[in-house]
Amino acid sequence: MTPLFQPPHAPPLTGEESFVEATWKFLRNPVEGFGPLAYRQPIVSAKTMGRTLHTITDPEGMTDILVRHADKFTKTAIDARILGPATKEGLLSVHGEQWKRQRRSVAPIFRKRHMADLAPLITAVIEDFTARLDVRPRLDLSTAMAELTFDVLAKALLGDPQGLDRDRLKTATRAVVTGAGTLRPDDLLPWPRWVPRPMTPRGSTALKRLKRAADDLIAERTDHPADDLVGLLIDAENLNRRERRDNLIGFFIAGHETTALTLTWSLYLLGRHRPTLERVRSEVRQVCGDGPVGYDDLDDLAFTRAVIDETMRLYPPAPILNREPQAEVEVLGRTLAPGDAVLLNNYVMHRTERLWDDPLLFDPDRFMRNPSLRGKGAPYMPFGAGPRICVGAAFAIMEAVMVLATLARDYDIIVADDVYPRPLMTVTLRPEGGVPARLERVA
Template sequence: MTTSARVPGPAGLPLLGSMFDLKRDSLGTYLAARRAHGDVVRFTAGPPGLRMELYAVFSAEGAQQVLATDSANFRKDNAFYQEVRDSFGNGLLTSQDDDYLRQRRLVQPLFTRRRVDGYASAVTDETAGLLDRWATAPGSTVDVVDEMTRLALRAVARILFGTDVEAAVPVVERCFPVIGDYTLRRGYSPVNPPRSWPTPDNRRAASATEELYGVCDRIIEERRAEGDAAKGDDLLGLLARAESSEDGALDSSEIRDQVLVFLLAGHETTATSLAFALHLLARHPEQQSRARAEAVSILAGRTPEAYDLDALPYLTQVLKETMRLYPAAPVIGRRAVADAVVGGHTIPAGADVVVAPWVTQRHPRYWEDPDCFDPDRFAPGTEKDRPRYAWFPFGGGPRACIGQHFSMLESVLALAMILRDYELEAVDQRVPVDAAITLRAKGPARCRLRRV
């Protein structure tokens, strides 16, 4: 295939290029760019002297090349990942090379299917508490974005911290939004003051970071002081005991880095999937009734367990279709090490590159009527007809999300319990979103509840 001398893309403004479009609505800008310019698009953004070039890859085949087949050439070396690294530590999400391989080897045994299935009771206990609270919800109306964020945070914090969950959750709820917004602003800004400068923004973020790090470090040190016999089977205790002859063990700061990444990736992503699954079902009564019938039939009034996951195929389809329309990681960034030919176009060495589940998972080449909510797209036998990377909400290749099974387990079991007990009717028909560190709702997704 021949390569073009110049990758097509929007002209943007004369001095600032596409900077305002990307800042105002990056997801809409990417969708429009694919329609207008194709599957590999070049953006310029920023004033002269600070202008950056960004190459967006929208085809499933291109995403597979960037994330999997040519992954060594596309690294997490861009400015955004550096800001996440500086804020949340050098854990599995942000580490590279030997650091990443060592961490992955030490942490992988904690995420086997058998081990993850053992976390199911934490999820169902927290969901039961949510349902009890809903029984007294004012006006029988709740915002499922807020509710699922709290549910997912409490579940992952309980799995991480065990009996220390009550000490950790308020700190995470208070500090994560401050640190996340700060990281996002810096990640998308062409120029940032050093973090050490005493600007109001830096000081707020430093205070939140100190509080968050402090509670994690305190719990970690208490666990280390308890000795192996008292560490328990929560994820923090398992991290503290993770060791091999080849890789040694994680020290306290490395454990904290993993904990912060698990908190970030483990609750925001699952919360997004659950909230939008409920929102979509509340807007589609026929699919909601079908999902409820499956949950009622399988659970028959009892609390679900891990083995029920395989017996809830339609709920799994609902979650997969939700993740197609509302991927928690809507855009994934990399930086090219060397020149690469993607989709017939040359991406130069050193260029910032993004692949976008938000766009690829709406691509009309792979999805008929792509904006329609249709869980039957994921009925048995249908996925083999699509390219592997037409659907990749968990990323892909050697850096694919280590928590895929946990996310599906938590989401399906919680959704089954909610639908078994409640019928939902959408109050807000549309919920605007934008791309933060993860996909973020910009408004409420309120639902009326009716006890079944």
Template sequence: MRRFAAWIDGECLLRKGVSDLTHSDERSKFVAPHAEPLKGDENFVKSTYKFLKNPLEGFGPLAYRQPIVSLPTFGYKTHVVSDPEGMLTVLGTEARKFEKAPIDSRILSAATKEGLLRVKGDQWKKQRRGVAPIFRPKYMENLAPMISSVVGQYTDKFSSDQTYELNQLMADLTFDVLSKALLGDPKGVDGEKLRRATRKVVTSAGTLRPDDLLPWPRWVPRPILPGGMIALRRLKTAANQLLDSRDPDNPGDDLIGLLIGTTDPHTGEALTHRERRDNLIGFFIAGHETTALTLTWAFYLLAKDPNSFQKARAEIDDKIGERKIVYSDLQQLEFCRAVVNETLRLFPPAPILIRECQEETELLGRIMSPRDILILNNYIMHRTDRLWDEPNVFDPDRFIRSPTLSKKGAAFMPFGAGPRICVGAAFAMMEALMVLCNIVREFEIDVPADCFPNPKMTVTLRPETDIPVRFRRRI
């Protein structure tokens, strides 16, 4: 665990009941930080600059007001979609007419060219059928005690005068969970090196650059900065070593063992060595940062909204008491699940999905032509008052008042939709709930009253500034 050096003014005002601008009114609802849209009168240079700095701030008010906004771009059109029906059409019913866009492929190619995140067509079908069973509830159940034990290793070291940076702490914790789930107890692999290499690859490949806005064909490789290249080489070497260290006839029952042993249920075909390696790297990239960010924002929101914090704790006390939390308990924790859902609504870790149109088709009353780019904007869909009451307010109860909000067809798609919906969603939800519940029931969470980080998109949606946090053991 990395220590965070400074604590703002030596104390946290929030727990002393000092209200601040972030509380909207006497009902003490917490208004979450939000990305400031363009005003609409910016010129091309200014809006491009804002977009590159934080893509979430590069959209104007029209994108919030309309289900679809279309703009001419270098000889094709870009359509910004923030409507559930439009999203479901592109990702689901008409998915074959829309492929992952070249920018997506370019960003992912270097690290996971032959992995599920990047491949398409028959190769994708084969991999998806082989990989999906790895995340079956049966295996999730086995992973739950391991997650509690990793949380315990962290919380045993918490002391009330120690300050952590929340996102860093959650990134460390979720990395440990993921590597234990994927790799069991990896002998001969330096976990810290693997963690550093993964983060370096995510940050160097995952930061948008001016050249990303140009219409490169898919086959033009996207240059990675030298530090990123070294990290990527380390990651590939570690993944190869991990795969080679397993006995092919008895690869083990952790996720890597399942990945080696899995076959396409239709054809009986196994994954190639390269596919296994790229999927392993893909899991590290897709499965570590996203869950860490969900937990970072969830703890931040609970620290800022004491009512929701107490309600979550009361639910855990009531339904579970003092015994260990097990997988089957998670179904009963309705409010805690609503906290995670509301966090994913306000801060979807994958705020934008991009597709390229392959075949002329109509969408929301407009014609999409081949080469048109569709920016499926989850962030705007989750935050527009066209679709949500008080969209910036943290209100987990909305998912209990209207249970259909988390069902298919609702304006809530943090894991995407259709055939390419996140394959690790059940694992991510289980992990987020296990970590959240284990910490909330034992600790008070203090974040300084003036800590109000803007959401900033790189490829994932992160807090723009550090979040200093302290955990005090419950009395």
């Protein structure tokens, strides 16, 4: 049997560090800031910076918080601090009745019946991408995938509106995501909600541009209706002007970097493990021949989908979710109280021996052997769970499978021998230093 690949693992804390060392490590890269207890126990509670912090690394505890008692928790001041300036009135940030009303209006936009219509748009973007790739096969996978997923969203969400300066929108969105949307050590300090988050002049200019572009686009689309996702957003009942704009921006922020990272890490893993690349390739050839990967093929691309899932297990794009209890709640035998902070740690849950065999191995067959790992209550929650589960999950999976299937069938993925990027949490989980690679068309 071919040996499986084990990507190097960022070492967790040993438990021997001083408080200052441990805090510094956590502030620099939160996924490296957890010790053996978090891997061994479902819940770890500690008093830090004047408040009790509970770290949950267990499906039962996560289900308690995200599903059973979802109405007793809100997202935290950290989320509000990072996302607020860009999408304060959008689904990502709002709570209570406002969230319920918006979710009811927005969820239908991402229903299955719209997905089939969007698949040909994704195919067109993939074709443009591969045409460029054939001319310039050397790339940084993170940058290239971010461009590709931006283009997919722009096409799916915006169609081809007249007068849209797509490059300007792309530059502004990238600047907002990589600048304003990046976690900084000072974000983890307990600021009151009214303290504004300082922004670089570049970040605030990008944000202004993005808001103006979104406003212009919605105005243009209101005058010239079209049948794309913006059209659906405009038609969505019960949303005011600001909510429409903030949701449009929210889709770009939540939707392009996360999917790009899933693709970046999965291409890196396939580049590092040729037998898995060849297995994906042969599956895609069998299902799709030489033609485009279509919506109707998706269910048959089971192994390609398993690669995507196994990638998000090892590298969850949203590695840690935050919540604050608004009332006392019993979780895993502890009382969580208002004023406490809760970290729902997907990264550790996905990598602990308590819940997985050989958790550090890249083994997509886990999901072939046991598809219920994607179901409710499993120790795998890359899209969250409960009422606030990712609204764009079906779109993201469709896009990721279509892109990965096409690239794995048609290209060899050559990652330089010394490239083993460290996962660095900056809200999302990025490969530190990027992933320089060469994608060469298979003869």
